[in-house]
Amino acid sequence: MNLWIVGSIVTFAIYLLLTPIDTRAQPRAELPRIGVLELNSKESPTPALPAFQQGLRDLGYVDGKNVLLDYRYADGQADRLPGLAAELVRLKPDVLWLHANPAAHAAKQATKAIPIVVGVSDELVESGLVASLARPGGNLTGLELPPVASGRRLELLKNTLPTISRVAVLVDPAWPDHAQTRGKLERDAAALGVTLQFVEADSAAQFDPAFATIVGGKADALMFLQSALFAVNRWQLLALAIRHQLPTVSYALPFAEAGSLLAYGTDPRVMSNRSAVFVHKILQGTKPADLPIERATPQLIVNLKTAKQLGISVPPFILYRADKVIRRDLGK
Helix, strand or coil: CCHHHHHHHHHHHHHHHHCCCCCCCCCCCCCCEEEEEECCCCCCCCCHHHHHHHHHHHCCCCECCCEEEEEEECCCCHHHHHHHHHHHHHCCCCEEEECCHHHHHHHHHHCCCCCEEECCCCCCCCCCCCCCCCCCCCCEEEEECCCCCHHHHHHHHHHHCCCCCEEEEEECCCCCCHHHHHHHHHHHHHHHCCEEEEEECCCHHHHHHHHHHHHHCCCCEEEECCCHHHHHCHHHHHHHHHHCCCCEEEEEHHHHHHCCCEEEEECHHHHHHHHHHHHHHHHCCCCHHHCCCEECCCEEEEEHHHHHHHCCCCCHHHHHHCCEEECCCCCC
16 A cells, blocks of 8 residues: 555544544524413413414424424413513514414514414404404414304394393403493394393302302393403303303303303314414414415304203204204213
């Protein structure tokens, strides 16, 4: 072998022996980060959150493996949302996920740059959160509830139970816009010949006193207005309603599964599960301004098991119009 080649090999070997080896692990490529803002607690989240988490899993995302999720929980206190949103923004996530307009407003105030996906919302254009459904503009996109007025639910209740004349309305005073909803509902009730009894409850501890007030007011039926508190505690609320022999109408389909006689609206779990696709597209590079808002389609669910418990005969034309009829106990 050529002496020059031999010398070069020896020199290189000596260099390798004398050069210190860096044994420190090389940094792993940074994972995409999702900030999650939840209205309720970690122990008792609203139905939207686990549905969104499942949507991510369906798309192959595993927390800590190929994505990082940072959570902030408001524990049912809407006034904490702005501060929690600001905390998430400081972590510089690639996208923020949340549900309901109070959280959406808090996130929009906290950032105009980080993409925001809202799993469940209503009147995004009217509330100034987006420019339009087709071209939302800005940094927010997601899914919106159909524009179903509470008066429509009251009408369905009256059509199902024509003899009712007094309906109690359970209201969460901490929920935004309930005063505006109340004014519209009173006008609709007057047209239907129904008197309304508004009863407030902003914690689970107030449910029993609220029902005592409702029963004392001799209400014929009960309506729930929108509230994260009510959604989380729907099984408890509907058990109380059935115990007091009160037929109910609700704004979201999971309430029917918990025992509401009627539910007219959408399933927030389906919407939130779908919103994971929006998050995926944004992580792939799509801008939120280029993702049109999707509006869910309202459905009517009738719970015949509850009707039997209450001794109610649901008119055939209501059953005919129903998108789903529950005939047995679905369990929690």
